[in-house]
Amino acid sequence: METPKNPTSVNHRIREGLSRLAMAMRTDDWTRAKTSGLNPTQLAILELLQGREDGLGVKEIAANLGVSQPTATDSIAALERKGFVAKRSAGADRRGVNVGITGEGVSVLEEGQNSPNVAEQSVDALADHEQEQLLITLVKMIRHLQEIDAIPIQRMCASCRYFVPFVHSDAAQPHHCNFVDAAFGQRDIRIDCREHETANPASRAATWDVFQQG
Numbered sequence: 001m002e003t004p005k006n007p008t009s010v011n012h013r014i015r016e017g018l019s020r021l022a023m024a025m026r027t028d029d030w031t032r033a034k035t036s037g038l039n040p041t042q043l044a045i046l047e048l049l050q051g052r053e054d055g056l057g058v059k060e061i062a063a064n065l066g067v068s069q070p071t072a073t074d075s076i077a078a079l080e081r082k083g084f085v086a087k088r089s090a091g092a093d094r095r096g097v098n099v100g101i102t103g104e105g106v107s108v109l110e111e112g113q114n115s116p117n118v119a120e121q122s123v124d125a126l127a128d129h130e131q132e133q134l135l136i137t138l139v140k141m142i143r144h145l146q147e148i149d150a151i152p153i154q155r156m157c158a159s160c161r162y163f164v165p166f167v168h169s170d171a172a173q174p175h176h177c178n179f180v181d182a183a184f185g186q187r188d189i190r191i192d193c194r195e196h197e198t199a200n201p202a203s204r205a206a207t208w209d210v211f212q213q214g
């Protein structure tokens with residue numbers, strides 16, 4: 001039995017905590033998906049495709065969601081029948097096929113995003129500095145998962161070619177985004193930015209060194 005004298009490892013207990021959050025978020029996803037006439041995988045696909053003008057290939061969709069390609073294919077076919085996604089040609093030679101979200105898909109997604117979900121409510125319960133610390137901790141954890149190839153590169157500032165960390169002396173806004181040519185702060189760091197463009201590996205490593213030492 002676990003007691004204060006005989007605790008399990010801290011990473012085990014953090015995993016237990018994260019799994020409780022994941023459970024609440026899954027319940028949320030089911031409720032939101034049901035309201036929109038979707039299942040959670042279909043909802044996750046729409047969320048993944050939102051803001052991606054060129055769409056994504058089935059393989060990329062499956063990798064980003066951590067599902068098999070047949071599962072992704074089935075869900076995409078269901079979404080296509082509902083008119084929420086459409087296939088479009090992709091790649092320089094236009095011979096590949098990507099899946100993109102349609103206007104109807106964006107509408108159904110936005111309808112379900114009007115009220116804060118449980119995860120957002122639990123973040124609201126934290127103080128500002130705790131929210132900022134949590135955001136940066138999540139960036140570090142996600143970045144590590146990317147480094148060990150557990151997940152694909154996400155559209156985070158930390159991997160973006162426009163990101164210049166800790167370049168300004170203003171402690172409230174130390175970072176710079178070259179895409180919009182503006183300074184921004186730690187709590188504005190993006191996890192999933194539409195304007196993200198992946199930097200090359202050497203540049204990503206150099207940026208990360210500066211960011212984590214800041």
Ligand code: SF4
Pocket residue numbers: 155156157158160161162163164176177178179180190193194195196197
């Ligand atoms: S474009 Fe987006 S991801 Fe890139 S630095 Fe600017 S805010 Fe961050």
